[in-house]
Amino acid sequence: MKRVLITGGTVFVSRFAATWFAENGYEVFVLNRGNHLQPENTTLIKADRHQLGDRLKHLSFDAVLDITAYDAQDVHDLLNALGPFDDYILISSSAVYPENLSQPFVETQPVGPNTIWGKYGTDKIAAEQELLKSVPNAYILRPPYLYGPMQNLYREPFVFDCAVQGRPFYIPKDGKMPLQFFHVEDLCRFIHLILQNHPSDHIFNVGNRETVDINTFVKLCYEAANCPLSVQHVFSHPNQRDYFPFHNYSYVLDTTRQNKLLVQQKDLLQGLKESFLWYQSHPEDAPKRGYLAFIDQNFQ
Known part of the structure; x- marks a missing residue:
């Protein structure tokens, strides 16, 4: 041992x-x-x-x-x-x-x-x-x-909150910015x-072999929560961090070294389902930020 x-x-x-x-x-x-x-x-x-x-x-x-x-x-x-x-x-x-x-x-x-x-x-x-x-x-x-489970940052939990509350999701610009998880x-x-x-x-x-864009990430979060998705794209507001939990910064890591050892990786949808189930029973783990209040005040 x-x-x-x-x-x-x-x-x-x-x-x-x-x-x-x-x-x-x-x-x-x-x-x-x-x-x-x-x-x-x-x-x-x-x-x-x-x-x-x-x-x-x-x-x-x-x-x-x-x-x-x-x-x-x-x-x-x-x-x-x-x-x-x-x-x-x-x-x-x-x-x-x-x-x-x-x-x-x-x-x-x-x-x-x-x-x-x-x-x-x-x-x-x-x-x-x-x-x-x-x-x-x-x-x-x-x-x-x-x-994943035990998440303490209001990232995917924010998208889950929007999903279970039946909200449309406000996506920065065209939603094609890649994210790597x-x-x-x-x-x-x-x-x-x-x-x-x-x-x-x-x-x-270390990271997933493949990136996903914002559109795909949000879609998978709503799917993990088993909720229908409607989308609003935001082109005019300059700071996406006011209403979206990721920086306006696109980067990708080469994980070739990692992949030689870690041949199999968790499917993103499956991983988000696990994260959603955890968040449902531990909502206090990821303290909420003011995204929803900003959306209600500025985009409704």
């Missing part, structure tokens, strides 16, 4: 990962401040990652899954506190690629500032660099939009494959 340390464990990706690895034969330790309900069948290390002292020095791990590192200090403090470990996997972000690079983005392209993602992207770059400075054989994963279970499966196979590549774009 492999022993893994997962940072977080209480919100979306880290919560799903802790549950998934525990259910798939791993001994799971979660590191968080103990302020939320903990995943079942895991061992809590109740601490702030910036104030660990010697809490981890006596423990050894087959892998550290660092899901909640957002900047270099996060990585630095955890590394300084760890005892022995074999593998370190950092969940970074596709926000590390400057938007002016040729697409699809590949792992060999240089990272740099991205004006859409701003500080979030540059902090993720710093986290990657801090890790590789100390653990050059670490693995770094760069996902696009993650989705990755189901949180596929992320866990890929991490599992890395730990099994130890591939020679150490930086991976």
Whole structure:
């Protein structure tokens, strides 16, 4: 039984990962401040990652899954506190690629500032660099939009709300902007494959092979909720983030490296059905934003 340390464990990706690895034969330790309900069948290390002292020095791990590192200090403090470990996997972000690079983005392209993602992207770059400075054989994963059960962002849940309320959906412009997704279970499966196979590549774009445009994504969300769809296209309003949960930013990741290991991926419609069922019974997981109020005030 492999022993893994997962940072977080209480919100979306880290919560799903802790549950998934525990259910798939791993001994799971979660590191968080103990302020939320903990995943079942895991061992809590109740601490702030910036104030660990010697809490981890006596423990050894087959892998550290660092899901909640957002900047270099996060990585630095955890590394300084760890005892022995074999593998370190950092969940970074596709926000590390400057938007002016040729697409699809590949792992060999240089990272740099991205004006859409701003500080979030540059902090993720710093986290990657801090890790590789100390653990050059670490693995770094760069996902696009993650989705699935336990979602804590009001993305697909917003579309579900529109669907179940019988609302038309307001789509930016012609709706042909591509979006790339990755189901949180596929992320866990890929991490599992890395730990099994130890591939020679150490930086991976992760995501679905195929992108979908906004039109298709909205259609699939309504289908997942088993609701009829009517659409209104918005051409005049300048800021789509006022009424739509994704930036006006089109990017595509090349996932060739990933696909050599992760041969099968979850169908997007099936994944959205799983996300919808979770959201129906856990509506508090994804706090609502003001999209509906804006739509009612400006588009009705």
